[in-house]
Amino acid sequence: MEPIKEKVLVLMSTYNGEQYLQQQIDSIIAQKNVDVELIVRDDGSTDKTIDILKDYQHKGLLSYYVGENLKPQYSFLHLLSHAPECDYYAFADQDDVWLEDKLSSGIKEISSCGNQPALYACQTQMTNQYLEKIPTPHLHPLGTFGESLVYAYASGCTMIFNNALRTIVTSYQPTFVDMHDWWIVSIAAAMKARIVFDHHAHILYRQHSKNVKGLNETKFKEWKQRIQRLLHKQQIRYHSALELHKGYYTLFPQESKDLIDLFVISKKSFRHRIHLLLDSRYKCGDIKTWVLFKLSLLLNTY
Incomplete structure (x- = not known):
């Protein structure tokens, strides 16, 4: 069978x-x-x-x-x-x-x-x-x-x-x-x-010319895009976190609630942004992204 x-x-x-x-x-x-x-x-x-x-x-x-x-x-x-x-x-x-x-x-x-x-x-x-x-x-x-x-x-x-x-x-x-x-x-x-x-x-x-989101960029274009995201007025990370908070917060275990609370409240508090900057729980596996995120925290453009 x-x-x-x-x-x-x-x-x-x-x-x-x-x-x-x-x-x-x-x-x-x-x-x-x-x-x-x-x-x-x-x-x-x-x-x-x-x-x-x-x-x-x-x-x-x-x-x-x-x-x-x-x-x-x-x-x-x-x-x-x-x-x-x-x-x-x-x-x-x-x-x-x-x-x-x-x-x-x-x-x-x-x-x-x-x-x-x-x-x-x-x-x-x-x-x-x-x-x-x-x-x-x-x-x-x-x-x-x-x-x-x-x-x-x-x-x-x-x-x-x-x-x-x-x-x-x-x-x-x-x-x-x-x-x-x-x-x-x-x-x-x-x-x-x-x-x-x-x-x-x-x-x-x-990878081709019509890709919505491709990765075949030159190093110059890659870093140009990273810097643009760093200064981006839409502040995608913050708004994504806000939407997660709005939709699923009551379902989250306490640790996840603590993480997203700090992420959201830091937008309006320099003191909390410093805490976020030093918090290893947000560390990511891509060192370049991690460094640029820290810069975006200091500039409050995350």
């Missing part, structure tokens, strides 16, 4: 993705040792994306629906909120290629968690548009809630999480989210979920 396969619901948001979409869908369908269901939300495409989705839906390989243009973070959260219940969920971008063990590798890491919230993410292998491998930063996150308030280390396209975490995430509909992956990691860490970061890559993370 063939062993029972774990079922995972893959959620993909598309927007003018005709160039690489078929290759990505095929790699999702070809996943080994799992039972895959693919649901796609199109975020207002004007190219041939819808025609491609119609063809796959006609073949019974996915289901899709079209919505207004919400941008990626809200499109993915819409998918998650309206998805049917499943044991596991995964996000998919429209332009990558998954290795055939991507889903099974992640589920293996969190399958023993039962009703405990659990989240898996992995290293990516960056490629150019032709799927030729290019140098890739290797991440070493600590996986703490304090780190998640400072550092967005997990790519949504690598995530797999269970229904227990999905239930918590969808219990509140945020009005401000910078990126859905940062949002979900922060909730998971705050709730003391089991978080696993796999240092092996199970995804070819394609």
Whole structure:
């Protein structure tokens, strides 16, 4: 008798993705040792994306629906909120290629968690548009809630999480989210979920001119972007923390409440910012991000 396969619901948001979409869908369908269901939300495409989705839906390989243009973070959260219940969920971008063990590798890491919230993410292998491998930063996150308030280390396209975490995430509909992956990691860490970061890559993370958020920047552009974020008037970290506080505070264990309280109150208190500056609980695995965060604290632009 063939062993029972774990079922995972893959959620993909598309927007003018005709160039690489078929290759990505095929790699999702070809996943080994799992039972895959693919649901796609199109975020207002004007190219041939819808025609491609119609063809796959006609073949019974996915289901899709079209919505207004919400941008990626809200499109993915819409998918998650309206998805049917499943044991596991995964996000998919429209332009990558998954290795055939991507889903099974992640589920293996969190399958023993039962009703405990659990989240898996992995290293990516960056490629150019032709799927030729290019140098890739290797991440070493600590996986703490304090780190998640400072550092967005997990790519949504690598995530797999269970229904227990999905239930918590969808219990509140945020009005401000910078990126859905940062949002979900922060909730998971705050709730003391089991978080696993796999240092092996199970995804070819394609970099091209139309990427919403790519990593193939020159060192000059990378640091220019870091400085711009340092001085950014939107102060994304602070507003993200405010939104987490608003939506989930009553669910947080006391340690997470203490961490987010200090993070929020420091905005209006130099004394508290100094405490935050010296508090090792917010330390992150990327030293450059950690240093720039400390500078943003001194400038009160975090």
